[in-house]
Amino acid sequence: MSYKRFYVILFLASGLFCLLPLVLDLYRLHVVIVSLFYVMMAASWNLIAGYTGQVSFAHAAFAGIGAYTSGILTVKAGMTSWLGVATGTLTAGVTGLGVGFLCLRMGGIYLSLTTLGFSEILRIIITNEYDITRGTMGLQIPPMIAPYSKAVHFFILLAGTLLTLIVVYKIIHSNMGLNFRAVQNDERAARSLGVNVIRVRVLAFAVSSALAGLAGAIYGHYLMLITPEIPSLDLQFFVLSMAVIGGLGSFAGPIIGSFALTILSEYIRAYGEYHVLVFGLVALAMARFAPQGIMGLARQFMPASGVRQ
Amino acid sequence: MKNPKVKLLFLLFTSAVILAVGPAWANTVKVGVVGPRTGGAAATGQAFDEGIKLAINYINNKGGVLGKKLEVVFEDTAGAPDKAASGFERLVTRDKVVMVVGESHSSAALAEIEVANRMKVPFIVAEAWADPITAKNYEYVFRAGPSNSGVVNETIAKWVAHAGFKKAYIVAENSDWGLGIAELTEKALIALGVKYEKLTTERKSQDHYTELTKIKEFAPEVILAYVYGDGLHFFVAQAGELKVSPRAVILDGAGPPSLWPDFWKNVGEYGNLETFVSSMHEKVELTPLAAEFRTMYEKEFGKSPTDYKSRSIFDAILIAADAVKRAGCTDADSLVKALKKTELEGTRGIIKFGTTPGGPEYHQWMPPMLIIQWQDRNQVVIYPPKAATGTLKR
Incomplete structure (x- = not known):
């Protein structure tokens, strides 16, 4: 897809989305807002998992860093929400850079295990330092713009989503994106051709972490309440499922996966604990019939339509 | 549709549509209940379920409210503030409940009262004791249960x-x-x-x-x-x-x-x-309604009531139904006015909310403990x- 075509599609889709607050009731608008948060999360996780092959389990943790940094600064230091979100994003990015620098030399299963450990450590700190974070009681924080309006937060999250998608698209279609692919396909070959593998990985990890921090920070202000559920493994696996079911390594996959799974989870929520079972069955069905996700299915059914990786 | 994959997708889509439009034709007055059905206090959810069942039967056998049946929609909060806030909001925006009652975790209730206050929906807390729940003096928040x-x-x-x-x-x-x-x-x-x-x-x-x-x-x-x-x-x-x-x-x-x-x-x-x-003893009844509750409970569940939270939620739903009846409509502000004037026999005493603002006693009724x-x-x-x-x- 050319840049021009990408921006035209993005512009048209955004235009259609801008009409949603006029036609949707508050509940449906909430579902769309949650979906947009997950699009930001899944698309940015796809940048490292789908394009460099690094499976990190710390993505939700970085969203938590963004959310808690912004929340604590606005509540305890009186900072504005906007500045809080910017600081949260930066903190997540810098932490991502640090974590990436320390553990990305490992790669493979070791990277996954290290990020899993980092994620759990962060959750335990947040839960136990309740004097600052209020732990599982939840920290109530102000909205992005007061007085609170769902529609206003919808537009802010939409802007965040567009920013995330543009950044991801630009990266994967740049020289850096080619390097990402090269590292994913054959690390040794990439290294022999002069690609600085570690630098590529760390860079992807830091950008992805910053985008997760941005998503977490804005989402926290939308909910006006942050809890250790944001940096939890539950949320991490939900994001992972969205990217995998949508189609890992494709640009549109995580977007489709995020909307599909958020809407599905709303419908099956009525079945109480059984909704987890239904969710698992859907994931199993997808793994059996469409291992490459919804985008893989689309490629299979519409080979001539130009649906590509 | 010969391809099984297309069939599968079609089935999934159709099921989603049916689930979405299913409850649309119901003609009832809906009250939401929030509480933990999962997590470490899932037993409270079970006590709530028992109390809800008895309250619905009790109210609907007496003609319901405003000529309609009373319907209860339950949202599991698992005692988690984030789930509680989103569950409360879902009850209001998706299920269009006229009032919400319940909860037994203070942290969850503190998240819910912010949503109730923001969305202007009356909320009767049943069993969350933290003082700030009513000490914040929110106009739409009441508590028919103990405070710390x-x-x-x-x-x-x-x-x-x-x-x-x-x-x-x-x-x-x-x-x-x-x-x-x-x-x-x-x-x-x-x-x-x-x-x-x-x-x-x-x-x-x-x-x-x-x-x-x-x-x-x-x-x-x-x-x-x-x-x-x-x-x-x-x-x-x-x-x-x-x-x-x-x-x-x-x-x-x-x-x-x-x-x-x-x-x-x-x-x-x-x-x-x-x-x-x-707030109860296995063999002592504080009001005639408490004795009636015991009879109904034993008949319905074949055992004696033990967890007093089944009575708390029973009372909370009765208060909600009583307020709707006296208000004669489901408008939130009229319901708040009616709730302020509540004087109703519950299973734990005569329920009457405090009206003096300033402290946790505002909109609060404290049962004997x-x-x-x-x-x-x-x-x-x-x-x-x-x-x-x-x-x-x-």
């Missing part, structure tokens, strides 16, 4: 003085309820001149051996345990194992966990002589003296 200050000042502190305890240990979970009630207890113990120590424990902790070793060193006469859920069972069992109790009397400062069906299974004989706070001790698996009321059916055994 009410329980500490009217029951626990007076019992400590009455029993003549000189050394106490406060164990509080890190929740809004636990930290809040521990702080109030500290103040009350200082006023009474009782020597005390305090520690905070993780809400979901199952291992209390370290804390209990510290407690044993202090050798208190009473342990005021503000731990809710299964954690209380672990605490009682491990205290018995380390012989901290029965040398020190353990008071379960919440109550229901000592009444849950798996209490004796989890704590064994270490549960004997444990005390707990409760008892302190009960397990003596050979029988409930014995030991406080207040006028309701006592026995004395404290140590």
